[in-house]
Amino acid sequence: MTSMQRRLGGVCLALFVALILSTPLLTGRPDSVQANQVDDEAALEVIEVVSRIADGEPTTGGGPGIDTPGPPSGVPVVPPSIILRAPEPIAPPPTRELNVVLDWYLSPQHAAFIVARERGDFDQQGLKVSFSAPADPSVPTKLVAASRADLALGRQPQLHRQIDQGLPLIRVATLVGTPLNSLVVREGNGIGAISELRGKTIGYATQDDIQPALAIMLAHHGVTLDDVTLKRVDFALGPALVEKRVDAVIGAMRHVAPFQLVEEGIVPLSFMVEEHGLPRYDELILIANRDHLNGQRDDIRRLIAALEDATHWIINHPDEAWELMIRSEPGLNTKANQQAWPGMLRRLSLRPATLDARHYLNFQTFLYEQGLIQERYPIERLAVDLSAP
Known part of the structure; x- marks a missing residue:
C-alpha cells in the first residue's frame, strides 16, 4: 500500500468514526453509563489506529485496520455515545420577609392574612410574612412610623389624623371597605x-x-x-x-x-x-411607612397580590376557608366568630390595592371642616394604588 493510499484510507476511516460518534446526538438515544464508557474506549482505540495508518505506521492485531475485516455478520455494533450532564438547577430568588402588626387580636376580619399564609399564597410570591397582635391597640401604626414594623393594620380616620400629626404613613391596601x-x-x-x-x-x-x-x-x-x-x-x-x-x-x-x-x-x-353623622370610611386598611415605600414597593405589591388571591378563594369556598382558619388558629373557633363569619364575607375587599381617591379626599375635607385636622393634603400623601401602571 503506497503512502498516498494509506493517507486516503486514514482520512476515510476518520470520517467514518466521526459519523459514528455523532449518531447519538442525532438520534437522542440514551445509553447506560457503563455502555458509554466501553464504547468510548473502543472509539479511542479506533482513532489511535487511524492515526498510525495516516502516519505510515504498521498496525498490530486487536484493532481494526484498513485491510482488517469488519465484525462477523449479525453482531451488532453499538456506536459510542457522549455522556450528557444535566444542567445545574437555577437557584430560586431569596425569600423576602415582611412583618405586619394587626389592629386588634386575631378575628374573622383578618381572614385574608390567615388564609394566604395557610394556602401558601405568600410563599408563591416569594414572601415570608409574620403578623402579630399588639399588646396596646393604639401602637401598631406608631411602630410603622418609627420603622419598627414594616406594615400595620388600621382605620382610615386614624390614618388622616396621624398624617396630620406629622407621622410618615400611607395607605397601600384596603381589606374591609365599610365601617365596622x-x-x-x-x-x-x-x-x-x-x-x-x-x-x-x-x-x-x-x-x-x-x-x-x-x-x-x-x-x-x-x-x-x-x-x-x-x-x-x-x-x-x-x-x-x-x-x-x-x-x-x-x-x-x-x-x-x-x-x-x-x-x-x-x-x-x-x-x-x-x-349618626360620620361619613363612610374604610374600616381595615394596610398602612406603610411613606419614607420607606420606594424600597418596599415590590414586596408590598406581592403581599397585596397574595391577599387578593386568598380573598377570592375565601369568597368562592367560605366553608373550606372557615375550616382552614380554625384548624390553623384554634382560638378563632368560637360560636360568636362562627356566627359572624357569613356577615364578614360580605365586607371583604376583592380588589384590596384599588384606591378610591375621591373617597379619601372627601373624608379628609369632612375632618378638616370639623376641626379634627389642621391641614388638607394631596392624595399622594394619603394613599397609593400599587397596582396602578
Whole structure:
C-alpha cells in the first residue's frame, strides 16, 4: 500500500468514526453509563489506529485496520455515545420577609392574612410574612412610623389624623371597605338613644375611637364629650359592658361584638357610626411607612397580590376557608366568630390595592371642616394604588 493510499484510507476511516460518534446526538438515544464508557474506549482505540495508518505506521492485531475485516455478520455494533450532564438547577430568588402588626387580636376580619399564609399564597410570591397582635391597640401604626414594623393594620380616620400629626404613613391596601365600628349599649338599662348618654360612662379602646367617631355621633344628637365620662378599657370592651363598669362602649366591631355579648347574657343595642353623622370610611386598611415605600414597593405589591388571591378563594369556598382558619388558629373557633363569619364575607375587599381617591379626599375635607385636622393634603400623601401602571 503506497503512502498516498494509506493517507486516503486514514482520512476515510476518520470520517467514518466521526459519523459514528455523532449518531447519538442525532438520534437522542440514551445509553447506560457503563455502555458509554466501553464504547468510548473502543472509539479511542479506533482513532489511535487511524492515526498510525495516516502516519505510515504498521498496525498490530486487536484493532481494526484498513485491510482488517469488519465484525462477523449479525453482531451488532453499538456506536459510542457522549455522556450528557444535566444542567445545574437555577437557584430560586431569596425569600423576602415582611412583618405586619394587626389592629386588634386575631378575628374573622383578618381572614385574608390567615388564609394566604395557610394556602401558601405568600410563599408563591416569594414572601415570608409574620403578623402579630399588639399588646396596646393604639401602637401598631406608631411602630410603622418609627420603622419598627414594616406594615400595620388600621382605620382610615386614624390614618388622616396621624398624617396630620406629622407621622410618615400611607395607605397601600384596603381589606374591609365599610365601617365596622359601632356604639353599643345594654338593652334595658334606660338608654334607647344616643341623646340619652348624657351623664353616662362610655368605655373605649383607643383615642381614635373618641375622635372622630364618638365625638361626631354625640354631636349629631346634641351631646358633647364634656357631657359624658370616658373610661379606657383597651381590648376589654365586652367585659366592661357585661360587668357594668361602663354604660356603653365605642369601638365594638359590629360583625362579632353582638354575638359575643349575647353569649354573656346581654342583649345589645348597636348604633352604626355612619348612620349618626360620620361619613363612610374604610374600616381595615394596610398602612406603610411613606419614607420607606420606594424600597418596599415590590414586596408590598406581592403581599397585596397574595391577599387578593386568598380573598377570592375565601369568597368562592367560605366553608373550606372557615375550616382552614380554625384548624390553623384554634382560638378563632368560637360560636360568636362562627356566627359572624357569613356577615364578614360580605365586607371583604376583592380588589384590596384599588384606591378610591375621591373617597379619601372627601373624608379628609369632612375632618378638616370639623376641626379634627389642621391641614388638607394631596392624595399622594394619603394613599397609593400599587397596582396602578
